Amino acid sequence: MKLKTRLAVAVCKASGAVLRRLGRGGTNLPGKLALKIDKNILGELSRGVKVTVVTGTNGKTTTSRMIEQAFADAGLKYFSNKSGANLLTGIIAVFAQHCTLSGKCPYTHALIECDEAAFRKTSEFLPVECLVVNNIFRDQLDRYGEITHTLNAIREGITHVPDATLCLNADCSLTASLAQKIPNKVLWFGVNVPIYENAAHELSDAPYCIHCKTEYQYDYITYGHLGGFRCPKCGYHRREPDVAVTKILGAGADSSDIELSICGHMHEVHVNLPGGYNIYNAAAAAAVSHVVGIDEETAVSALGQFECGFGRAEQFTLGKAQARMMLVKNPAGFNQVINLIAHDKGTCKLAFLLNDRFADGTDISWIWDVDFETLAGQEARFTRILVSGVRADDMALRLKYAGFTSDRIEVIREYDALLEQVGTDETPAFLMPTYTAMFDLRGEIAKHTDVKAFYE
Amino acid sequence: MELNICHLYPDILNLYGDRGNIITMKRRLEARGIKVNIEECSIGQSIDIDKHDIFFIGGGQDFEQEVLLRDLAAGKGRDICTAVEEGKVFLAICGGYQMLGQYYKTWDGNQLDFIGAINIHTIGAKERMIGNYMYRTTPESGGSIVVGFENHSGKTYLGEDVAPLGMVLKGYGNNGEDQTEGARYKNVFATYSHGSLLPKNPALCDFILHTALARKYDGAEPLTPLDDTLENRAHDYMEERLRHG
Numbered sequence: 001m002k003l004k005t006r007l008a009v010a011v012c013k014a015s016g017a018v019l020r021r022l023g024r025g026g027t028n029l030p031g032k033l034a035l036k037i038d039k040n041i042l043g044e045l046s047r048g049v050k051v052t053v054v055t056g057t058n059g060k061t062t063t064s065r066m067i068e069q070a071f072a073d074a075g076l077k078y079f080s081n082k083s084g085a086n087l088l089t090g091i092i093a094v095f096a097q098h099c100t101l102s103g104k105c106p107y108t109h110a111l112i113e114c115d116e117a118a119f120r121k122t123s124e125f126l127p128v129e130c131l132v133v134n135n136i137f138r139d140q141l142d143r144y145g146e147i148t149h150t151l152n153a154i155r156e157g158i159t160h161v162p163d164a165t166l167c168l169n170a171d172c173s174l175t176a177s178l179a180q181k182i183p184n185k186v187l188w189f190g191v192n193v194p195i196y197e198n199a200a201h202e203l204s205d206a207p208y209c210i211h212c213k214t215e216y217q218y219d220y221i222t223y224g225h226l227g228g229f230r231c232p233k234c235g236y237h238r239r240e241p242d243v244a245v246t247k248i249l250g251a252g253a254d255s256s257d258i259e260l261s262i263c264g265h266m267h268e269v270h271v272n273l274p275g276g277y278n279i280y281n282a283a284a285a286a287a288v289s290h291v292v293g294i295d296e297e298t299a300v301s302a303l304g305q306f307e308c309g310f311g312r313a314e315q316f317t318l319g320k321a322q323a324r325m326m327l328v329k330n331p332a333g334f335n336q337v338i339n340l341i342a343h344d345k346g347t348c349k350l351a352f353l354l355n356d357r358f359a360d361g362t363d364i365s366w367i368w369d370v371d372f373e374t375l376a377g378q379e380a381r382f383t384r385i386l387v388s389g390v391r392a393d394d395m396a397l398r399l400k401y402a403g404f405t406s407d408r409i410e411v412i413r414e415y416d417a418l419l420e421q422v423g424t425d426e427t428p429a430f431l432m433p434t435y436t437a438m439f440d441l442r443g444e445i446a447k448h449t450d451v452k453a454f455y456e
Numbered sequence: 457m458e459l460n461i462c463h464l465y466p467d468i469l470n471l472y473g474d475r476g477n478i479i480t481m482k483r484r485l486e487a488r489g490i491k492v493n494i495e496e497c498s499i500g501q502s503i504d505i506d507k508h509d510i511f512f513i514g515g516g517q518d519f520e521q522e523v524l525l526r527d528l529a530a531g532k533g534r535d536i537c538t539a540v541e542e543g544k545v546f547l548a549i550c551g552g553y554q555m556l557g558q559y560y561k562t563w564d565g566n567q568l569d570f571i572g573a574i575n576i577h578t579i580g581a582k583e584r585m586i587g588n589y590m591y592r593t594t595p596e597s598g599g600s601i602v603v604g605f606e607n608h609s610g611k612t613y614l615g616e617d618v619a620p621l622g623m624v625l626k627g628y629g630n631n632g633e634d635q636t637e638g639a640r641y642k643n644v645f646a647t648y649s650h651g652s653l654l655p656k657n658p659a660l661c662d663f664i665l666h667t668a669l670a671r672k673y674d675g676a677e678p679l680t681p682l683d684d685t686l687e688n689r690a691h692d693y694m695e696e697r698l699r700h701g
Binding site for chain 2: 138398401
């Protein structure tokens with residue numbers, strides 16, 4: 001091991017330890033310092049490790065937790081970037097943390113969630129065995145730009161890892177286009193049937209063919225632009241998935257049951273989180289298990305066992321009420337949460353928390369593309385309609401124009417007061433924060449209950 | 457009374473929550489007992505100039521631009537020009553604004569010809585003009601303060617016969633150079649502001665709606681005030697933040 005690599009590891013470990021000591025989740029600084037000392041540090045540290053990378057717009061964290069459960073159950077010696085530090089510097093820090101001081105990595109596998117835009121750079125250094133691309137949706141236009149930029153960043157990243165097997169979403173016309181003109185093996189996953197009877201009204205993020213710009217035709221749509229697409233002009237079409245959800249057996253407020261075919265072998269699968277998007281995540285995770293060589297029974301049972309947390313349908317007891325925290329980041333993801341709430345027929349409280357800090361996206365115009373109208377149509381079911389966050393006023397206005405009664409929309413700026421209101425009676429609540437609001441809200445909840453910090 | 461609104465290319469030009477502008481116009485008209493009909497008009501469909509009072513065009517991605525230009529060249533561009541000259545009300549945002557102009561020249565010199573309904577042109581810059589911003593509309597457009605979010609790399613310059621919609625108070629506006637923002641020509645209102653534009657800028661929304669009503673119903677009465685508590689809160693929050701930020 002080169003001296004500079006050793007030095008970089010030492011600096012990275014030490015600065016990381018100091019930051020954790022200070023109770024800070026500052027996960028980018030140590031990696032930044034290490035990168036300054038040795039620009040190939042990630043290549044050095046990951047040598048010989050079989051790396052699985054999860055990228056795509058929505059579902060990276062949840063899919064990673066599902067895969068992680070399978071890795072753990074299969075007894076693999078692995079580590080992962082659990083903290084959600086998914087940029088190059090954060091990934092470096094995680095590798096350094098799991099190496100010895102001499103820079104040797106004692107693990108056989110690494111499970112890395114990677115930001116879509118950061119994948120282009122990160123993949124230059126990592127020996128990727130398996131790459132999952134969940135989906136590509138419109139997300140944070142102020143940061144990522146157009147949807148095709150995201151797609152091209154991933155496409156370029158793939159050219160660095162020709163030996164990796166790709167697990168691609170067959171139902172996403174954008175993601176599926178990544179399979180063209182590359183030497184990589186591809187394992188397709190997808191959902192063969194519609195998920196919801198009455199899904200939220202959504203704009204398609206990809207109505208026109210990626211190749212010839214003709215409008216797609218669909219045999220069925222699961223959500224957003226996902227489904228059985230085909231181009232009537234150039235013939236580009238959905239591939240039959242190798243890992244396929246063939247039937248939705250039940251979709252409840254806490255979990256889903258599905259019939260899953262893994263390369264022709266049928267399984268009944270319990271997915272330990274609700275929502276159509278998590279059905280996709282489960283299929284993606286099963287595909288990874290197949291690639292990595294985990295037996296199907298272990299892969300399937302992991303999907304019913306895993307826990308996610310960090311605002312992904314995370315459950316809390318707040319005062320007298322049970323609350324579920326559903327992180328919302330973009331129209332596609334938010335509409336999925338709305339589908340979930342709309343299909344849960346009981347009474348509940350709603351809390352919307354909208355921030356516009358960098359990690360949330362500074363442009364909040366996307367809330368106008370979310371189908372709040374579907375919820376407004378069920379207003380009588382909601383005992384409280386609470387709004388908070390930096391841009392609470394814009395959120396309140398959005399709800400008014402969706403058709404909610406203005407007088408019933410309560411803006412509560414302080415999180416402690418908001419949580420108190422949620423807990424005043426036993427009616428369950430759905431908390432829907434954007435990214436930084438989720439962290440702040442979890443921090444506030446942690447003052448009263450036992451919630452893990454995000455770097456633990 | 458009744459207004460017919462035509463939403464142009466809603467499936468392509470819908471990048472920045474532009475749907476919010478349609479929802480807002482509809483709600484604010486209906487609150488005053490004015491009937492609203494909204495029709496969508498996209499690729500391959502022709503527009504009915506006589507029928508519609510307001511045309512709305514949003515912003516889009518570069519990816520679909522080719523599809524759009526082909527469709528405009530097939531006749532719709534000419535129809536839009538006619539409607540503009542007849543004094544129909546247009547609200548055009550961002551990409552839709554640029555598209556009404558003469559051309560777009562990329563920073564490396566490629567020129568895309570647009571429909572030329574208004575005498576403006578846009579030059580691509582390497583750096584994006586992006587962020588929350590604020591401008592005051594000219595007295596001819598009501599003189600209100602508009603807050604919104606801009607995200608464009610094109611610098612737009614106004615030609616003869618075209619006035620700005622307003623003057624920038626914070627942010628870039630048309631080009632980051634001359635303080636102008638947006639464009640007015642006849643009854644065209646064009647701006648870079650999304651956010652969505654109209655929900656939290658009710659004064660501008662009502663000015664546009666009144667312009668359409670006054671054209672259709674000779675000398676329409678001023679619109680009755682609405683309860684804009686939530687609208688003004690969202691507006692004032694951003695105005696304050698921009699003034700002190």
